[in-house]
Amino acid sequence: MRVIAVMNQKGGVGKTTTTANLGAALAEAGKRVCLIDMDPQAHLTINYGVEPSTTEKSLYTMLVEDGSFLEAMQRLDKRVALVPSSIDLAAVEVELVNVAGRETLLRDRLAASEHDFDFVLLDCPPSLGLLTINALAAATDVIIPMQPHFLALQGVGKLLETVQLVNQQINPQLKVAGIALTMFDSQTKLSNEVVKDLQQFIDQAQGSDLPWSHAVLFKTRIRRNIKLAESPSFGQTILQYEPTSNGAQDYRALAKEVLSLFKVI
Amino acid sequence: MRVIAVMNQKGGVGKTTTTANLGAALAEAGKRVCLIDMDPQAHLTINYGVEPSTTEKSLYTMLVEDGSFLEAMQRLDKRVALVPSSIDLAAVEVELVNVAGRETLLRDRLAASEHDFDFVLLDCPPSLGLLTINALAAATDVIIPMQPHFLALQGVGKLLETVQLVNQQINPQLKVAGIALTMFDSQTKLSNEVVKDLQQFIDQAQGSDLPWSHAVLFKTRIRRNIKLAESPSFGQTILQYEPTSNGAQDYRALAKEVLSLFKVI
Ligand SMILES: Nc1ncnc2c1ncn2[C@@H]1O[C@H](COP(=O)(O)OP(=O)(O)OP(=O)(O)O)[C@@H](O)[C@H]1O
Ligand SMILES: Nc1ncnc2c1ncn2[C@@H]1O[C@H](COP(=O)(O)OP(=O)(O)OP(=O)(O)O)[C@@H](O)[C@H]1O
Numbered sequence: 403m404r405v406i407a408v409m410n411q412k413g414g415v416g417k418t419t420t421t422a423n424l425g426a427a428l429a430e431a432g433k434r435v436c437l438i439d440m441d442p443q444a445h446l447t448i449n450y451g452v453e454p455s456t457t458e459k460s461l462y463t464m465l466v467e468d469g470s471f472l473e474a475m476q477r478l479d480k481r482v483a484l485v486p487s488s489i490d491l492a493a494v495e496v497e498l499v500n501v502a503g504r505e506t507l508l509r510d511r512l513a514a515s516e517h518d519f520d521f522v523l524l525d526c527p528p529s530l531g532l533l534t535i536n537a538l539a540a541a542t543d544v545i546i547p548m549q550p551h552f553l554a555l556q557g558v559g560k561l562l563e564t565v566q567l568v569n570q571q572i573n574p575q576l577k578v579a580g581i582a583l584t585m586f587d588s589q590t591k592l593s594n595e596v597v598k599d600l601q602q603f604i605d606q607a608q609g610s611d612l613p614w615s616h617a618v619l620f621k622t623r624i625r626r627n628i629k630l631a632e633s634p635s636f637g638q639t640i641l642q643y644e645p646t647s648n649g650a651q652d653y654r655a656l657a658k659e660v661l662s663l664f665k666v667i
Numbered sequence: 668m669r670v671i672a673v674m675n676q677k678g679g680v681g682k683t684t685t686t687a688n689l690g691a692a693l694a695e696a697g698k699r700v701c702l703i704d705m706d707p708q709a710h711l712t713i714n715y716g717v718e719p720s721t722t723e724k725s726l727y728t729m730l731v732e733d734g735s736f737l738e739a740m741q742r743l744d745k746r747v748a749l750v751p752s753s754i755d756l757a758a759v760e761v762e763l764v765n766v767a768g769r770e771t772l773l774r775d776r777l778a779a780s781e782h783d784f785d786f787v788l789l790d791c792p793p794s795l796g797l798l799t800i801n802a803l804a805a806a807t808d809v810i811i812p813m814q815p816h817f818l819a820l821q822g823v824g825k826l827l828e829t830v831q832l833v834n835q836q837i838n839p840q841l842k843v844a845g846i847a848l849t850m851f852d853s854q855t856k857l858s859n860e861v862v863k864d865l866q867q868f869i870d871q872a873q874g875s876d877l878p879w880s881h882a883v884l885f886k887t888r889i890r891r892n893i894k895l896a897e898s899p900s901f902g903q904t905i906l907q908y909e910p911t912s913n914g915a916q917d918y919r920a921l922a923k924e925v926l927s928l929f930k931v932i
């Protein structure tokens with residue numbers, strides 16, 4: 403089983419859109435997928451048509467009230483389950499500031515339940531706070547969605563520093579599987595420059611013992627496609643909403659790359 | 668003097684791009700502007716070509732070390748000053764969790780200094796945490812940049828709830844000046860639907876005693892323009908980098924609307 407943290411402290415880079423649609427594409431390819439909404443904004447939860455404020459069991463009950471993973475999970479589909487977020491999560495960092503073991507609550511809850519998912523995907527909030535740290539502590543792999551922009555590049559150093567910290571102090575199996583370029587506009591010089599910079603950075607890490615030494619820059623670029631922004635308003639993934647769109651094609655292609663990367667195709 | 672919090676807990680909606688370029692356009696129009704980078708990511712600081720980690724005085728020294736506003740400020744231009752962010756800011760929420768008066772530290776520091784700016788713009792992080800609360804507690808007005816997408820609409824309720832909370836408990840002069848639509852693509856049905864929803868929402872609040880009863884939906888749409896994403900890589904605003912671009916035109920137009928809204932044109 404792979405536990406994948408979909409993370410980037412930069413806002414609005416497609417973390418939620420990637421978790422929702424990569425998850426759907428992995429399930430379409432026959433894998434059993436559990437999605438966990440780690441963000442108090444609850445956009446992943448909304449994307450799947452689940453009402454965040456009225457769900458009783460959620461990531462909050464799991465992390466703060468010692469609730470079980472299986473209880474918090476809602477089955478959405480034959481191969482897709484979801485642990486929804488809740489508004490209460492917003493205060494969790496402050497609520498847990500003095501609780502021992504607060505960084506590994508998610509890991510403990512996942513370990514305490516018998517379950518048979520092929521993939522667990524964790525949609526992280528735009529920050530490097532306690533919720534993201536819990537995701538990194540529980541994950542086997544990290545996928546980093548990124549917009550091919552200059553400001554996006556600025557955050558990568560800090561992001562990888564955090565991954566390294568968690569790898570060294572809490573979770574030695576944590577590694578970066580890859581970077582997925584989102585909202586991609588191949589026409590612009592800026593996108594191509596950012597791609598070059600990223601590829602160079604990844605190549606230089608090869609052979610080192612850094613947790614991103616085997617990271618790839620996914621060949622699939624998720625192109626800008628308004629259908630991806632529309633589908634959450636119908637409580638659907640892109641595969642349900644517009645199965646022939648560029649958005650659907652791109653996320654299926656990304657799923658194929660992810661499956662071959664983990665050699666489970 | 669107007670203190671404007673540029674806020675939205677949703678990530679990547681153009682808060683930093685708006686603070687940087689609206690600020691530059693207000694200065695170009697003759698106003699004295701101070702920009703304050705409230706985000707540990709320090710993207711506003713980078714956008715103006717200032718190196719965040721090496722600056723000694725920053726928002727951190729102002730809020731946590733009782734430093735003065737005038738000391739933390741760097742003069743960038745005849746009419747533009749900046750209080751840079753610093754990496755230390757990332758831990759501030761946890762560091763100050765038990766400090767009395769932690770929500771009004773910024774307000775206190777601004778009040779303690781003699782200064783003669785026409786506008787102070789506060790670039791907020793993508794969260795409703797302590798740094799954003801400090802901005803709201805110190806502000807006279809809020810400008811909300813928003814992408815005309817469905818998920819963006821989902822956050823507005825929570826955002827306004829927070830504004831109302833701060834207005835009632837800490838800062839009775841806080842009000843929402845307006846919503847600025849960013850990364851706007853007029854071609855899409857989704858943008859037009861979101862515009863309709865927002866306009867309706869704003870109209871319904873008219874005549875109430877809510878802090879957004881006089882809010883406007885700015886007529887200026889900031890169009891998607893790759894030049895806006897390129898300019899930070901040169902440490903420049905769009906007015907310096909590409910003064911004739913759509914991005915420059917749109918932010919000058921937004922500045923004009925802001926000035927007429929505050930009747931200081
Ligand atoms: N490829 C795409 N084409 C068009 N719109 C997109 C694409 N990917 C995401 N979006 C839209 O852009 C906005 C930001 O995406 P999303 O919410 O997935 O980012 P995020 O990284 O999860 O944001 P946050 O940091 O707030 O959690 C959303 O409105 C989403 O619907
Ligand atoms: N109108 C625009 N056209 C093209 N690119 C834009 C536009 N506005 C912003 N961008 C780019 O989109 C990305 C997100 O914008 P920005 O960083 O200003 O958002 P933000 O709300 O401050 O994000 P965060 O939530 O991370 O603080 C940046 O790379 C920026 O350069």
Ligand SMILES: [Mg+2]
Nearest residue numbers: 417418441445
């Ligand atoms: Mg998200």
Ligand SMILES: [Mg+2]
Nearest residue numbers: 682683706710
């Ligand atoms: Mg920003």
